[in-house]
Amino acid sequence: MLRPMPRMPSRLNRTEMSVRDKIWQINWSLIAVLSAIACVGFATLYSAAQGSLDPWAMKQMVRFAIGISIMIGIALVDLRFWMRNAYIMYVIAFILLVAVELRGTIGMGAQRWIDLGFIQLQPSEIMKIALILALARYFHGAGFQEIGRPLFLIPPLIMVFAPAILVLKQPDLGTAMMLVLSSGALFFMAGVRVWKFVLVIAGGLAAIPLAWQFLREYQKKRVLIFLDPENDPLGAGYHITQSKIALGSGGMFGKGYMMGTQSRLNFLPEKQTDFIFTMFAEEWGMMGGLVLLGLYALLLAFGYAIAMRCRSQFGRLVAHGITTTFFLYFFINTAMVMGLVPVVGVPLPLISYGGTAMLSLLAGWGLVMSAYIHRDVPISRRGMGEE
Amino acid sequence: MYHDNDRSKMFSRRALVLGGGKALLMGALAARMYYLQVMEANKYAMLAEDNRVSTRLLAPPRGLILDRNGIAMAVNQHNYRAMVVAERTPSLDYTLDALSRIITIGDGERARVHKEARRRRSFVPISVRENLTWEEVARVEVNAADLPGVIIDVGQSRHYPLESLGAHILGYVSAVSENELTDDPLEELPGFRIGKGGVERIYDMAMRGRHGTSSVEVNAVGRVIRELERKEGEPGVDLNLTLDVKLQEYAAQRLGDESAAVVVMDIHTGDVIVMASTPSFDPNAFNRGLTSEEWKDLSTNPRSPLSNKAIAGQFAPGSTFKLVTALAALESRDITPEMRVFCSGHTQMGSIKFHCWKKEGHGAQDMISGIKNSCDVYFYEVARRTGFEKIAEMARRFGMGGPTGVDLPNERPGNIPDKAWKKKALKQPWHPGETLINAIGQGYVTTTPIQLAVMTARIANGGFGVVPHVARDTIVDKSVKSRTNPQWPNLNVSRQSLALVRKGMFAVSNEPGGTAYKARITQEGMWLSGKTGSAQVRRITMRERETGVKKNDQLPWKERDHALFVAYAPEENPRYSIAVVVEHGGGGSAVAAPIARDIMIEVQKRDLARVAEAKDDATDLRRF
Known part of the structure; x- marks a missing residue:
């Protein structure tokens, strides 16, 4: 009797896996790379505090430990669970976004977080993950014909732009940009035709003058100063000018660990958060910068490899979406401190001091790892086992 | 199933495209790093050094004036003064306001600080108040964090221990006025005093001495972290008078x-x-600053004390x-x-x-x-x-x-x-x-x-x-030489x-x-x-x-x-x-x-x- 041969003759090709199986499947080399990057962060924060674990490095280590545990926890949860609950999570994230928006308008200024006591929860960070999950689920079951229909693309577009506009209103240009860009990549990976992107980008360019009006005064200033930072060396251009001085003066091999003058003497602003790459590259030079870039590239390679090995479209899209988000983080951050893009508040992933970004990024990598562990689990359109 | 297979193939194709794009962008980052850290490294290294190092003039002590038996007629005293560096303040007024909550600053002093700030380069410290008491110095130091650009400086001020005795011969010292400026860098120093009368004026150049320099490391708000290099100046020459x-x-x-x-x-x-x-008259009063009443008394006295x-x-x-x-x-x-x-x-x-x-x-x-x-x-x-x-x-x-x-x-x-x-x-x-x-x-x-x-x-x-x-002694080329035994002309x-x-x-x-x-x-x-x-x-x-x-x-x-x-x-x-x-x-x-x-x-x-x-x-x- 001929039985249909399983495509992947593996014991993973099962609808159900035991926890023991899953633990065996944890991708330890991925965790090693994440830890290596985080260690660069600890060392730099230690130096930023002039050779002290306080106030940054120690807290950051604790957060990383918590984050890694959460990541493994998420990885062990069945990928189908995440798919089934993708929309719910999206809705919750959206409600939280609206909540901070309301509280922000009622309360004082641009408060972007909800204080949970032990952590300040930024709904926009949750949204970055939830949006990827929701879009992945939406496109998971879609065939070529459906994706080809313009009307089919309306709901996901709303899913993208509704939170993006809310975030932009906070105002948080960096996050809004990341939401749109990572979703764009996801649309592309899902198979949306290239000409549609061309159309949207052209439309977007045409809308720039309109969007300009929506920008806050300080955002406009940032863009203008980005275009000509020397114009305002002591005002808003100060940050970027000092950052370039710090980077450039680091030279090929850097000034040596804990010996960066620009950061030590406080010429470098925000050296423990947004400008931490500058501080790292001042002390370690271009060589250090390239090594860090290499680590990030390695992480991207892992993400891509996992995405390509996934049997389910959902897993592929999630793995790729998270990888892209991660890429956007470090690209925007490093390009900003090097004066390639305007100053936007995007942290350097896993290195900048800050809890929410660290936790949400590690949670994201938990999903990628879940996709890896469940790479051969076939998923139905509704998120069940093979139909 | 083949339907999923197709999607998988397309996914891989597109992943390659996007991954390639990302690789290109990372290449751009690396290129930028190369540009900043290798090609432009020297320029930025210099700018970083400029940021870090600030060179300051050191005032040499002014030469003493002694009588023929070595009794001091003019000496130098420590003078604690509050100075402000314009370029290190958010605004001059902001810092002066903050400072005036700690020590008293008169309207006249405020106006003078603004005037000097316009005249001098922005990194030159400007004296706000001189002759601070210990208590005032302590109060300023304690509040240093709230006083961006304020530094306490120990200067020297001229003191005439014998007061009015020999005042006419000694003269007095006072701030350089614009038409007295020479190319001596010492005159850039805040609170620098030059001789304005008597031997203080005639032998001024020799008694000034030569300036030294101190290179210090400063942080972004101008606070001195440490001294990198110090070149001592030459102290002014002591002047021995023939007076007893x-x-x-x-x-x-x-x-x-x-x-x-x-x-x-x-x-x-x-x-x-x-x-x-x-x-x-007491020349110390000139150094301290005369009140308009004191000045009136001195200048209108029919016995002309000045x-x-x-x-x-x-x-x-x-x-x-x-x-x-x-x-x-x-x-x-x-x-x-x-x-x-x-x-x-x-x-x-x-x-x-x-x-x-x-x-x-x-x-x-x-x-x-x-x-x-x-x-x-x-x-x-x-x-x-x-x-x-x-x-x-x-x-x-x-x-x-x-x-x-x-x-x-x-x-x-x-x-x-x-x-x-x-x-x-x-x-x-x-x-x-x-x-x-x-x-x-x-x-x-x-x-x-x-x-x-x-x-x-x-x-x-x-x-x-x-x-x-x-x-x-007499002066030859800014330095004091002993008078040679004089051969006076015969009057016939x-x-x-x-x-x-x-x-x-x-x-x-x-x-x-x-x-x-x-x-x-x-x-x-x-x-x-x-x-x-x-x-x-x-x-x-x-x-x-x-x-x-x-x-x-x-x-x-x-x-x-x-x-x-x-x-x-x-x-x-x-x-x-x-x-x-x-x-x-x-x-x-x-x-x-x-x-x-x-x-x-x-x-x-x-x-x-x-x-x-x-x-x-x-x-x-x-x-x-």
Whole structure:
């Protein structure tokens, strides 16, 4: 009797896996790379505090430990669970976004977080993950014909732009940009035709003058100063000018660990958060910068490899979406401190001091790892086992 | 299933495209890093160094001023001051506001800070308040975090421990004004003071010293983290004066409240040992900053405390000038020393009657008795025979009619008139009667006390053109060099004439009936020889002469005679000359001569004491 041969003759090709199986499947080399990057962060924060674990490095280590545990926890949860609950999570994230928006308008200024006591929860960070999950689920079951229909693309577009506009209103240009860009990549990976992107980008360019009006005064200033930072060396251009001085003066091999003058003497602003790459590259030079870039590239390679090995479209899209988000983080951050893009508040992933970004990024990598562990689990359109 | 397979293939294709895009962007990052950190590295390294290192000028300590015995007359004191660096403040006003909540800052100071901030480069610290107390310093330091751009700096301020004593010679220091700026970088320093009067001004460059530099590492708000390199400057040179503050003090005390001046000098070396001008002022007040009231008091006082009368007070020399008249007549041989003139109390020239100071007259007078009695009629006749041109020439030879060249600023020339001068200044011809009046030191003749001291010195030293000085050393190329033993020019006056005049001066002080006999020195070896003078400052009318000339104490201060006395001592081997002028003091013999006597006694006592000291030292050495 001929039985249909399983495509992947593996014991993973099962609808159900035991926890023991899953633990065996944890991708330890991925965790090693994440830890290596985080260690660069600890060392730099230690130096930023002039050779002290306080106030940054120690807290950051604790957060990383918590984050890694959460990541493994998420990885062990069945990928189908995440798919089934993708929309719910999206809705919750959206409600939280609206909540901070309301509280922000009622309360004082641009408060972007909800204080949970032990952590300040930024709904926009949750949204970055939830949006990827929701879009992945939406496109998971879609065939070529459906994706080809313009009307089919309306709901996901709303899913993208509704939170993006809310975030932009906070105002948080960096996050809004990341939401749109990572979703764009996801649309592309899902198979949306290239000409549609061309159309949207052209439309977007045409809308720039309109969007300009929506920008806050300080955002406009940032863009203008980005275009000509020397114009305002002591005002808003100060940050970027000092950052370039710090980077450039680091030279090929850097000034040596804990010996960066620009950061030590406080010429470098925000050296423990947004400008931490500058501080790292001042002390370690271009060589250090390239090594860090290499680590990030390695992480991207892992993400891509996992995405390509996934049997389910959902897993592929999630793995790729998270990888892209991660890429956007470090690209925007490093390009900003090097004066390639305007100053936007995007942290350097896993290195900048800050809890929410660290936790949400590690949670994201938990999903990628879940996709890896469940790479051969076939998923139905509704998120069940093979139909 | 193949449906999913297709999707998988497309996913991989597109992942390659996006992954390639990402790789390109990361390549861009690496390229940017290469550009910044390798190609532009030098430029940014320099900018980082500029950020980090700030070079500051170090003020050298100003040279001290010491008297001839090493007693400090001008010293430097620590001066804690609050400074602000404009470029390190969010705004100058913000920082000044914050600072004014901690220490008091006046509106005037605020305006001055703004003015200086405009003038100086923005990294140069500007002094906000000087002379902070310890408590104020502590309060500023404690609040340093809230005072961006504020630094506490220990500067040095000039202090004159003897206060008003010798103030006119010392001068004072004060901030550089714009028209005094030179290329000396020290002038950039906040609170830098330059000499504005006296020897502080004349020897300013040498006493300033040369600046040093300190390279310091500063952080973004300008706080100094550590010193990287320090190049010490050269401290200013200490200035040794020829003055003796003990004698100076005695002289000032002896002059008391009078508006007066005394100069005592060494007739051979030109060392000025005493130069007092009363009333005086406290130069420390200038450093502290005068209140407008103090300034008004000083500047409107009729006895002009700010003026150094010893070199800038121009007085009619009165009868002291007769010494010059006598020398001119003797040298020109227009008279003989034995020539006798009969004094009946007055003489007639044309239609004008010229009076002697002694109404009853002196009887027959020769050169010696003419000087001894200061007989006006005798000198009228001498002058008439000699002519004023020769007298004026002799006066100039003896140091009058122009600055003596003492190393002090603002010396006045006095005036020795002649025909050419009168024609030029008054556009009138010289009247023969004016020869008589000017020959006894009235009329147009004016001299300063130091000129009188120089004149007396030149008579006493045998006719050598000694030039006075107050600094023991002299300045060559911004540094102080010892004065070489001076070779004074010979004035070409015969020994006989000088000896005769000195004999007359001896008679004035030491022979009964001499105008200064009552003010003689009786101590053996200290005798002085002098000449009195009472310079009339008002016109005595015919009517007053008939009713009797008013006595000085009957007149208001401003109309009283100037009392003058010049002398040298000791008689046998002259060493010192003295000139005393008491403005509106009355008679020379009654007022000026006793002052001169007392001071000369002290001067010679100190001299003897020094000799004794030297002997003691010698015995000490032998003992060991």
